[in-house]
Amino acid sequence: MSQSLSSLFEVSIDFDQSHLFFPTIVITLIALMALWIVAANAKQWVARVRSGELRLSPFNEHADKFRFFGTLVLVIVYFWSMDAVGQLFPNTGMGFLLTSIPFMLLLSLLYVHGITSRVLLGIGLNSIIAPVAAWYLLGQLFAISLP
Secondary structure (H helix, E strand, O other): OHHHHHHHHOOOOOOOOHHHHHHHHHHHHHHHHHHHHHHHHHHHHHHHHHHOOOOOOOOOOOOOHHHHHHHHHHHHHHHHHHHHHHHHOOOOOHHHHHHHHHHHHHHHHHHOOOOOHHHHHHHHHHHHHHHHHHHHHHHHHOOOOOO
C-alpha cells in the first residue's frame, strides 16, 4: 500500500520531449480558436462572397507585397540560421543571440519609413540591446535553454 502511494509523488521527466509540452498546448488552443472564429463567421463570409462584397484574393491592390514576402524570407532564414549557429555553439544560446541581432536589424529596416541617422541609431541600438537582454535574462539568469 505505501509503495503504491509513494509512487504518486514521484515525477519522471522525459527531457527529450519535455520542451514540446507547452507549444503543443498553445498550438492546440490557437487551432481551436481559429475554428471557433471560422464557425462563428462562416455564414456572413459566404454571403459577402456571393454578393461580391468580399473577394477571396489573398492580396488587395494596395497590399505591400515586398514587405510581406520580405518578412517571410527573413523569418525562414532566421529560424534556419538560428539552428545552424546553435549547432556550432551548443547549449550556450549563441544561436539565438547571434541571429537575433541581424534579424531585428533587417526586419526593422524593412519596415522603417524615412531613414535618418537618428532612426538608424535607434534601430541599431534596439537590434543589439533587446536580444542581449533577452539572452541574458532567459538564458543566463533563468537558465532557460535557447537555440
